[in-house]
Amino acid sequence: MEQHKRTNSCGELRGPDAGKRVTLNGWVNRLRDHGGVIFINLRDRYGITQTVIDQDAPEELIKLAGELRNEYCVALEGLVRPRPASMVNPEMATGEIEVAVKKLVILNRCEILPFQIEEETNAGEDLRLKYRYLDLRSGGMQRRIMLRSQTACAVREWMSARGFYEIETPTFIRSTPEGARDYLVPSRLYPGKFYALPQSPQLYKQLLMAAGFDKYFQIARCYRDEDARGDRQPEFTQIDIEMSFVGREDVLAMTEGLLGHVFKKTLGLELPPRFKRLSYDEAMENYGTDKPDLRFDLPLRDFAPFTEAGGFQAFKDALAAGGAVKALVVPAGLMKTPYSRRQIEELEAHAKIYRARGLAWMKAAGAPGGGNLEASGGAEAPPLFEGGVSKFFTGAAGGGADLAEKIARGLGAGSGDLILIAADGKRKTANTALGAVRSKLGKDLGLTVPPGDGTPGPFEFVWILDFPLFEYNEEERRWEAAHHMFSYPQEQYHASLEADPGSVKGDLYDLVLNGHELASGSIRIHDPALQKRIFSIVGLGKEEAEEKFGFLTEALKYGAPPHGGIAPGLDRLVMLMAGESSIKEVIAFPKNSFAVSPMDDCPGEVDRKQLDELHLAVKGPDPSI
Numbered sequence: 174m175e176q177h178k179r180t181n182s183c184g185e186l187r188g189p190d191a192g193k194r195v196t197l198n199g200w201v202n203r204l205r206d207h208g209g210v211i212f213i214n215l216r217d218r219y220g221i222t223q224t225v226i227d228q229d230a231p232e233e234l235i236k237l238a239g240e241l242r243n244e245y246c247v248a249l250e251g252l253v254r255p256r257p258a259s260m261v262n263p264e265m266a267t268g269e270i271e272v273a274v275k276k277l278v279i280l281n282r283c284e285i286l287p288f289q290i291e292e293e294t295n296a297g298e299d300l301r302l303k304y305r306y307l308d309l310r311s312g313g314m315q316r317r318i319m320l321r322s323q324t325a326c327a328v329r330e331w332m333s334a335r336g337f338y339e340i341e342t343p344t345f346i347r348s349t350p351e352g353a354r355d356y357l358v359p360s361r362l363y364p365g366k367f368y369a370l371p372q373s374p375q376l377y378k379q380l381l382m383a384a385g386f387d388k389y390f391q392i393a394r395c396y397r398d399e400d401a402r403g404d405r406q407p408e409f410t411q412i413d414i415e416m417s418f419v420g421r422e423d424v425l426a427m428t429e430g431l432l433g434h435v436f437k438k439t440l441g442l443e444l445p446p447r448f449k450r451l452s453y454d455e456a457m458e459n460y461g462t463d464k465p466d467l468r469f470d471l472p473l474r475d476f477a478p479f480t481e482a483g484g485f486q487a488f489k490d491a492l493a494a495g496g497a498v499k500a501l502v503v504p505a506g507l508m509k510t511p512y513s514r515r516q517i518e519e520l521e522a523h524a525k526i527y528r529a530r531g532l533a534w535m536k537a538a539g540a541p542g543g544g545n546l547e548a549s550g551g552a553e554a555p556p557l558f559e560g561g562v563s564k565f566f567t568g569a570a571g572g573g574a575d576l577a578e579k580i581a582r583g584l585g586a587g588s589g590d591l592i593l594i595a596a597d598g599k600r601k602t603a604n605t606a607l608g609a610v611r612s613k614l615g616k617d618l619g620l621t622v623p624p625g626d627g628t629p630g631p632f633e634f635v636w637i638l639d640f641p642l643f644e645y646n647e648e649e650r651r652w653e654a655a656h657h658m659f660s661y662p663q664e665q666y667h668a669s670l671e672a673d674p675g676s677v678k679g680d681l682y683d684l685v686l687n688g689h690e691l692a693s694g695s696i697r698i699h700d701p702a703l704q705k706r707i708f709s710i711v712g713l714g715k716e717e718a719e720e721k722f723g724f725l726t727e728a729l730k731y732g733a734p735p736h737g738g739i740a741p742g743l744d745r746l747v748m749l750m751a752g753e754s755s756i757k758e759v760i761a762f763p764k765n766s767f768a769v770s771p772m773d774d775c776p777g778e779v780d781r782k783q784l785d786e787l788h789l790a791v792k793g794p795d796p797s798i
Contacts, residue, residue: 177196177198177248177250177278177280178196178198179196179197179198179248180195180196180197181195181196181197182197182217182218182219182220183197183199183215183216183217183219183220183221183222183267184217184219184220184221184222184266184267185219185220185267186222186253186267186270186272187267187269187270188255188269188270190253190270191253191254191255191270192252192253192254193252193253194250194251194252194253195250195251195252195253195272196248196249196250197215197217197222197224197248197249197250197272198217198246198247198248198249198280199215199216199217199246199247200215200216200217200243200244200245200246200247200310201213201214201215201216201241201242201243201244201245201247202214202215202216202221202243203243204241204242204243208228209228209235210225210226210227210228211225211226211235211238212224212225213225213226213238213241213249213274215247215249218315218319220265220266220267221265221267222267222270222271222272223256223262223265223267223268223270223271223272224249224251224271224272224273224274225271225272225273225274226238226274226277227273230274234274234275234276234277237277237279238274238277240279241279242282242283243283243286243289243290244283244286244290244307244310245279245281245282245283246279246280246281246282246283247277247278247279247280248276248277248278248280249272249274249276249277249278250274250275250276250277251272251273251274251275251276252272252273252275253270253271253272254270254271254272254273255269255270256268256269256270256271286307287300287303287304287307288300288301288304288307290307290308290310290311291311291312292311292312292313293311293312293313294308294311296308298757298765298766299765299771302757302763302765302770302771302772303771303772304772305761305762305772306772309761313758314758316751317747317751317753317758317759318759318761320439320747320750320751320759321743321747321759323438323439324435324439324743324746324747324750325392325743327434327435327438327439328390328392328412328431328435328743329392330434330438331430331431331434331435332390332414332431335388335427336388337388337389337390337414338386338388338389338390339389339390339391339392340381340386340389340391341391342371342374342377342378342381342391342393343371343377344370344371344394345358345368345369345370346368346369346370346371346376346377347368347369347721348367348368348369349369349376349721349722350713350721353372353397353398353399354397354398354399355369355370355372355396355398356369356370356396356397356398356407357369357370358370359787359788359789360787361786361787361788364787364788365788370396371393371395371396372395372396372397373393373395373411373413373740374391374393374395374413375657375659376659376722376724376725378391378413378415378738379415379659379697379725379728379733379736380724380725380728381415382415382416382417382697382699382733382734382736383728383729383731383732383733383734385417387416387417387418387734387736388415388416388417389413389414389415389416390412390413390414390415391412391413392410392411392412392413392743393410393411393412393413393740394408394409394410395408395409395410395411396408396409397409401766401767401768404754404755404756404757406744406756406757406760406763406764406768407764407768408764409742409743409744409756410742410743410744411740411741411742411743412431412692412740412741412742412743412746413738413740414427414428414694414738414739414740414741415736415737415738416736416737416738417734417735417736418734418735418736419696419735419736419737420696420735420737421638421680421682421696421737423737424682424694424696424737424738424739425448425636425682428684428692428694428739428741429444429446429447429448431741432444432634432741433446435746436632436750439750440629440750442629442630442632444632444634445634448634448635448636448684449467449633449634449635449636450635450636450638451465451635451636451637451638452637452638452639453637453638453639453640453641453678454639456635456637457601457604457605457608458473458475458604459472459473460472460473460608460611461473461499461604461605461606461607461608461609461611462605462608462609462612462688463637463640463683463685463690464637464683464685464688464689464690465608465635465637465685465688466612466615466621466633466687466688467633467635468615468620468621468631468633468687468688469615469618469620469621471501471502471503471611471614471615471620473499473500473501473604473607473608473611474499474500474501474502474583474584474585475497475498475499475500476488476498476499476500476584476594476596477492477497477498478579478583479566479576479579479580479583480492480498482576483565483566483576484564484565484566485533485562485565485566487530487533487596488533488594488596490598491596491597491598491603492596494598494599495598495599495600496596496597496598496599496600496602496603497596497597497600497603497604498594498595498596498603499594499595499596499603499604499607500584500592500593500594500607501592501593501594501595501607501610501611501614502584502585502586502590502591502592503590503591503592503593503614503618504587504590505587505588505589505590505591507618507620508591508618511536511589511591512591517532517534517561517591517593520532520593520610520613520614523609523610523613524595524606524607524609524610525606526609527602527605527606527608527609528597528602528605528606529595529597529602529603529606529607530596530597532593532594532595532606532607532610533561533562533593533594533595533596534560534561534562534591534592534593534594535558535559535560535561535562535563535566535592535594536558536559536560536561536563536589536590536591536592537557537558537581537586537587537588537589537590537591537592538557538558538559538588538589557574557577558577558580558592562594566580593607593610594607595607595610612688615688621687621688623752629750629751629752632686632687632749633686633687634684634685634686634691635684635685636682636683636684636685637682637683637684637685638681638682639663639678639679639681640655640656640678640679640681640682640683641655641675641677641678641679642654642655642660642662642666642674642677642678642679642681643655643674643675643677643710643711645675651711651712652674652675652710652711652712653711654707654711655679655681656679656681656693656695657695658704658707658708658711658713659695659697659698659704659707659725660679660680660681660695660696660697660698661679661680661695661696661697661698661699661703661737662677662678662679662680662703662707663677663678663679663680666678667703670706670707670710671706671709671710674710679695680695680696680737681693681694681695682694682695682739684739684741686746686749687749689745689749690742690745691741691742691745691746691749692739692740692741692742693739693740694737694738694739694740695737695738696735696736696737697736697737697738698729699729699733699734699735699736700729701726701727701729701730704722704725704726704729705718705726708722744756744759744760747759
């Protein structure tokens with residue numbers, strides 16, 4: 174290989190390089206024979222260079238070139254020369270030159286490809302994952318993996334410059350309850366005992382704060398044995414960060430600075446120095462989710478003020494049960510054509526997935542001279558309503574024209590707008606169901622589609638603050654930690670923790686980007702007595718708490734400082750920066766949706782000898798099932 178080693182990459186040569194003798198290594202990206210003149214586009218991860226075997230080339234060179242096929246791995250030696258003016262390709266970085274081939278060596282041949290390697294392949298996911306090493310050769314995958322690498326480098330650069338130490342925490346840990354199931358690793362030396370792979374480095378980074386390392390970060394591998402659902406991976410990567418002697422504002426400002434640096438360094442984009450902020454309650458009331466997509470403005474509205482005067486009993490029952498009636502106005506200008514009954518039924522079916530009993534609706538229809546009230550300043554007659562539940566809110570039986578006018582003004586509804594309404598005896602259900610409809614509309618109406626001009630984004634960040642510290646598990650009839658058991662309850666709730674867990678707000682914060690939870694964090698508990706109170710509220714007995722977390726509470730006894738942190742997901746961050754909708758597009762070797770790797774058939778069976786060494790027996794499926 175020494176004599177065929179490349180002198181330049183396939184993305185490097187430019188006009189001033191004309192006259193140089195170079196050697197290029199790479200893969201045949203495209204072959205063309207133009208009347209005896211053979212063009213070979215050679216590709217490596219840096220780019221593509223056009224090389225040419227001229228008509229008067231030696232016969233053996235022409236013959237060898239005739240053997241080439243796409244994806245043959247070759248070495249080419251030749252002279253750089255400018256392309257004729259009419260053949261300059263401004264779309265290629267190397268488009269003003271070509272290499273006149275003098276020598277060709279086939280380093281390795283390629284069998285028939287399972288799919289064509291293109292900028293973005295249309296091959297199915299399983300085929301792409303089975304031949305992932307081929308999929309990774311595509312231009313799109315190469316750019317996304319490069320972006321991931323650049324992002325990790327930018328993180329390390331910014332954190333290190335600000336005094337953070339990068340410290341590795343163990344991969345083999347004790348199994349602790351953290352929400353998802355642990356991946357367990359049997360111990361050969363200690364039969365019947367197991368290590369667990371970390372769901373996060375949570376406890377260890379708190380111990381590092383107790384140890385006096387007041388600024389820690391790690392690009393950490395994490396593992397969660399969760400059922401196949403959505404865009405998850407059994408192994409994932411997070412940018413894990415912890416700081417001592419800080420409050421919430423310090424962590425938020427640090428994260429904003431870090432991401433500002435990452436986006437500037439990798440995408441050349443300036444982020445706002447301070448991101449938008451919403452409380453958890455505001456997010457749920459206005460968007461029906463704690464992960465609102467703010468790229469479009471379709472807020473939920475309170476329909477309760479119009480319910481009593483109307484004649485729809487289901488709405489009244491929901492309010493009587495302590496619930497809510499929420500409305501969503503879809504402006505006519507966002508819909509190419511008015512929504513049909515079938516389309517509305519699809520939205521209703523989507524709402525029912527989130528436990529809504531149904532989805533009421535009505536359309537604003539302009540009365541004579543009617544129009545958009547907000548746009549006209551109220552000078553025009555208000556729109557009346559038609560279809561759906563409109564009869565309960567217009568006419569003599571439904572509150573009359575006065576109620577219709579109040580609804581139109583209160584909701585800001587104009588002629589042709591569609592009004593969707595969800596009601597439920599549980600306020601959270603009404604909000605969540607209508608919020609899910611809002612998210613679907615964002616996609617269906619193209620409100621989340623990038624501009625298509627080659628620029629990344631838009632990127633809409635928002636902090637969600639003041640989360641409930643506890644959630645009630647209806648099935649198990651007990652309180653659970655909303656995030657995890659180590660988050661600090663806000664000071665004003667300390668006296669009433671046990672008496673009213675449902676009202677307690679935690680010093681918790683999530684960072685949301687374009688409707689995706691990008692990072693989650695909290696100020697941690699550093700008082701061992703307070704930590705034990707939290708364990709007790711979530712039903713963790715003294716003995717179990719000592720067994721699972723005794724080493725942490727022991728460490729807190731020895732002057733552990735106030736501390737807090739956050740953990741942005743690296744996979745999801747790069748996915749959003751790349752404009753993709755799946756984290757599989759930014760992970761070199763991901764699993765499929767069933768946590769399987771089609772490439773190496775993982776997970777796989779192991780032989781009897783290995784099981785015996787681990788003192789394990791495999792229990793087969795129940796034959797009666």
